[in-house]
Amino acid sequence: MELEVMKKLIRKYEPGHTRFSLRAMQAERYYRNETDILVKDKLTDEKEKEEPDNPLRNADNRIPRNFHGLIVNQKAAYMFTAPPLFDIGNEHGNEVVTEVLGDEYRKNCMELCINAANASVGWIHYWEDEDGTFQWAVVDSKQIIPIESHNLKKKLLGVLRMYDEIDEETGDTYAIYEYWDKESCWSFRRKNGDTLDDGLFYYNTFMVPDTGDFTAEYRHEFGEVPFIPFPNNNTNTNDLKNIKPLIDVYDNVYSGFVNDLDDIQQMIIVLSGYGGTDLNTFLSDLKKYKTIKVDGDEGSNPGVSTLSIEIPIEARNSALEVTRKAIFEQGQGFDPQPENFGNQSGEALKFMYSLLEMKAGLTETEFQLGFARLVRAICHHEGIDCKKIIQTWTRTCVKNDTEQAQICKDSVGIVSKKTILKNHPLVEDADAELKQLEKEEKEAQEKADAYAGAFDASKNSTETDSNEKADAEQ
Template sequence: MLDNRLYEMEQIIAGNAPMELEQIVEEEIKSFRASEQYKIMVEAEQYYRNRSDVQRKYNDVRNRSNVRMEHPILRKLVDQKANYLLSKPFTVDSKNRQYSGALNELFNNELRRKMKSLGKGAVKSGIAFIAPYFDGGTLKFMRLPSTEVIPLWSDAERTKMGAYIRFYEQTVYDGARKKTVLRAEYWDVNGVKRFKNNGNGGTNLVADYDSGVYEEAHFHIDGKPYNFDAVPIAWVKYNEEELPLQYFIKDLINDYNWQSSVTADVLRDVAKFIYVIKNYGGTDLSEFVKDLNQHLAIKVDGDGGVDKLQADINVDAVMAFLDKNRRDMFDFASAVDTKDPNLGSASGTAINFRYMDLDIDCAALAAELQDTFVQMKVFFDVYFQVAGKGDFTKEKFNVLFNADLPVNETDIITNIRNSEGIISKRTRLANHPWVRDVDEEMEQLKQEQQEAVEQFGSGMFDDAMGATQSVGAIDDER
């Protein structure tokens, strides 16, 4: 089933629709910015930056505290998932050693950091995007903010993309006057078309010729235009619904911050008593406060006196509530509370049990990332052909993630050693916690074995020569 929006755009490009492409791109941007998904993404980003609904807390009473206490809970949870799955280098391997070597050369530290950022962005926004481009003949990738990409899916399951719109605001100078220009790009398999508005408060998009051309191919090599066989973008979803982690624990975060803030208000105001005065001998309240502050005493008439009203708070009950709230957040976020006092003394089996929810959640994300690598393979293979490294379009590669689970590496290495004769050396090396590049490690092992053979052979030759010389010396003596 083709997305209606994609169909309309295809008809526009073919000249079979009354609307111009820039008009429908403009409408799509307006609709996306007004959508619930866009609002959720923006709000999730604010929570990640430690700005929750507690900022709306207000107090109209003067001289009273109004604490807005934020806790970077979402940041901790999002980073924990990204670090658990992607902090350790993942292994890229192929049965074709030439292909494996080319891939490992391509997956340098820069691209690995961007893949980690991509996974993190999916948890934070629900869906994250990365786009290929050529820089001086070298293939590179750029992370696109989720709030700047409108995917136009070509199937109802939202697994294939027929085109996408990217839009962003750019500050430019018109003479001495600064203005903000909205730029938009429409990408499909035929290339890219660029639009912009006038930056004077108008919303109408027109063709953008600032870069010299309005329409061009995906990339250029030696001045020649080329297009990929697919829309030049890849994506990863945190879940099928494309909802961020924040969506599921928002209320818990708000309540945690709110209760902490209200408790802080009470504790800050505990010294601000409400005085009940009977038969005060002074003339007004200002004189009462002055006598109390300066002389620590006040004048009263007859049976007069002063009582005070003081807020009473059960701090233990509040702390117990906040502790439960915290445990609920980690529970429903499928995360691990590292402040759990029992975690440090837990056995290996108990630790695995504590990490089970996090491991399952990250395994699902890893499965989505595997699909992302399949999407990116098109771009890899084109680059390898352009760079003269070979045609690998029919080859396959595997990505093995090394989750950062607290484990005993000695046990893993022992299990790998015990698997000798059962599984191949390549598989054992791919699962070894110290190996990053399987082919490089196998080549190093081969080189060390060759050196050992040469050294052993040389030693035997030296021993034989020594023995011959000794016999000769004895014979001479005789």
């Protein structure tokens, strides 16, 4: 790839990607429970400038609630605690696919789901290492710019990957650009602070196996761009968009309530005949001593009374309750309130998970296409024939295991044993369970045969002794 062509691609796609990255970073910040309540806005700063010494308004509690992190983790755990299983039609191929996916398969699925929930899309990159082994990993979505065709299929024509790297020799930070297509990858880099026109150069980072030299081009034989997108839903939006205003309202109301408790006393002593000098002195004495000074002039009637300032607790509790409910409704999550649980039937529990199931269904529809591409890439690399891929997805949620086990028991003789085992609450791997059952049946049969053989031998021995005894008597 020519250097000028790469510069044109960067100029065309980088500005839009910057906006995408800002939205993703905001969602990741909320996922870490670093909401906007922790950042002082302009209104608060102006208010502090106007009233810098207001003794009744000193509290500045900023308490975030991690609703976004909770809802995202709910979806990730609900969908991928038991990650999807793949059946390509032959047992050997299934074993190879499982082996290539590796021990980190479940963890990568979780990370992929969280990335998609925060950035609106997750990405997987696969490659071949020095030993010729198929490798794959989840890539930070903020690093990826997809180059797609303009037809209805929107085929992935290339991927522009951008990330920062520190030169260990000089300590300088460089922006690395990689452009991947269906045949090769070209690498470029630019020192931070340099312009694109003057600072972008080829980056010789790939080693040639035969010579040991380094080059800026890497050739692969996958026949397609080795990146796979996993959209979060059908609208390509993240999970924060619908609930961010509600989370901000909840944080503001709750933090304001705590500030009121710190600033305003429940009971204030009022002394008739106050002899203070000005309002600031009055507020300072009230805040510091919980009392004020009065003058007992002639004709005056100094006295002491109390003034109770009521905080609208009921109104705030109502606002918090309504806002919390709206957050889980708009975010399509499961509100983990203790009063929602109990001795619920299986159908009642399913209804409680209905919103989460709707959102998971949209994500699953998009993820199925991505996982199908990954499995086909593995099969292509391993030389395995792969036509139809059957994906089995399992939800992890609170459920009535007794009821589910009874359903499986009642289904014996109606559906296959494998289907029953797949839906049994105690079985995680139906294929392994089938093998274990066959092994136990075989061992039981061998024991039965051994017992029957021993019984027949004992019977024959008894009959022989009886015959010999009869012959002797004769």
